[in-house]
Amino acid sequence: MFYHDDELQFEVTVEDPNPRFAKLLQQAIGGAEGEMRVALQYMFQAFAVPQEKQEIRQFLMETAVEELGHIEMLATAVSKNLQDASDEARREAGEDAIIDEMMRNGQPRQALSAGLHAMPVDANGNPFTGNYVVASGNLAADLYANVMAESTGRLLATRLYEFTDDPGMEEMLEYLIARDTMHQNQWHAALEALGEHRPVPNSFPQEKENQEYNYAFMSTYKDERDDPDQPWTQGEAPDGKGEFSYTPRQPGGGQPDLDEMIDEMYNEVN
Structure with missing residues (x-):
């Protein structure tokens, strides 16, 4: 009211x-x-x-x-x-x-x-x-x-x-x-x-995350670069639950396979 x-x-x-x-x-x-x-x-x-x-x-x-x-x-x-x-x-x-x-x-x-x-x-x-x-x-x-x-x-x-x-x-x-x-x-x-609330939401079990990448700063440059030695690439993370690291490249995952969707949605080029 x-x-x-x-x-x-x-x-x-x-x-x-x-x-x-x-x-x-x-x-x-x-x-x-x-x-x-x-x-x-x-x-x-x-x-x-x-x-x-x-x-x-x-x-x-x-x-x-x-x-x-x-x-x-x-x-x-x-x-x-x-x-x-x-x-x-x-x-x-x-x-x-x-x-x-x-x-x-x-x-x-x-x-x-x-x-x-x-x-x-x-x-x-x-x-x-x-x-x-x-x-x-x-x-x-x-x-x-x-x-x-x-x-x-x-x-x-x-x-x-x-x-x-x-x-x-x-x-x-x-x-x-x-x-x-x-x-x-x-x-x-x-x-x-x-109190403790990071990362948001903090109720999701972090052991289910991909442990290789949950505190890694990921470079998206095409050419590999050295670790820039910044606060977000090394040292303890602000949530106190992990250590920052640096990964020079994205993991990569092959090509998208969209042929079935293209057929079903009539998205063919010709």
């Missing part, structure tokens, strides 16, 4: 409206690095956590709901950047200043389909897709995915920060960047609290 309050999670102000920046902010809403992605990712991960791990379920769900608040903040910022034209634009375009600046610098669909408001799309106008969401049902795998999601989200926010000099937009992004810092650290802390 969710409850909504009209108050934003963090105040959003825009001093110098900029439709071009509104277009860029759309990436932080509906893009691969955006808030819709992490909100739904954490929510669907929480749905998969069993009731006996209620503290983990709540942990994920609280962060998911926080991300919903970030979507609301960003949507407000998009609207504020779209709905007021700058004084310069007004002088150039007269009575149609807002639409003129929108058509020149923004996404026309935001005027035509959304009445100068945010949309669930990225900066290129591509609709948000659930394919961005990682919710595997394995908590360790999901937490690693969350670290990546927060890392790319923070990277996006820092890049957006460099595209604006509006004090209100800088203040909003400073808040979002700070929250990304916290979320990265909380997922790392949760991974450490899990």
Whole structure:
């Protein structure tokens, strides 16, 4: 169950409206690095956590709901950047200043389909897709995915920060960047609290793996190369269960025999 309050999670102000920046902010809403992605990712991960791990379920769900608040903040910022034209634009375009600046610098669909408001799309106008969401049902795998999601989200926010000099937009992004810092650290802390979990999933018996290759870095160069003496070719593996090694070539396995499939699927060349 969710409850909504009209108050934003963090105040959003825009001093110098900029439709071009509104277009860029759309990436932080509906893009691969955006808030819709992490909100739904954490929510669907929480749905998969069993009731006996209620503290983990709540942990994920609280962060998911926080991300919903970030979507609301960003949507407000998009609207504020779209709905007021700058004084310069007004002088150039007269009575149609807002639409003129929108058509020149923004996404026309935001005027035509959304009445100068945010949309669930990225900066290129591509609709948000659930394919961005990682919710595997394995908590360790999901937490690693969350670290990546927060890392790319923070990277996006820092890049957006460099595209604006509006004090209100800088203040909003400073808040979002700070929250990304916290979320990265909380997922790392949760991974450490899990204890031994590598490789993921760690419940599969490793004695069933091919023991010759489960800790071998495999070179894919055509010509044989010497061991580059890197941390991933020698020494103990991070999971503490094996020693890295180097193999200069792939094992090889003959030619694919696809004649039967070609016949059945009528894929003959002639």
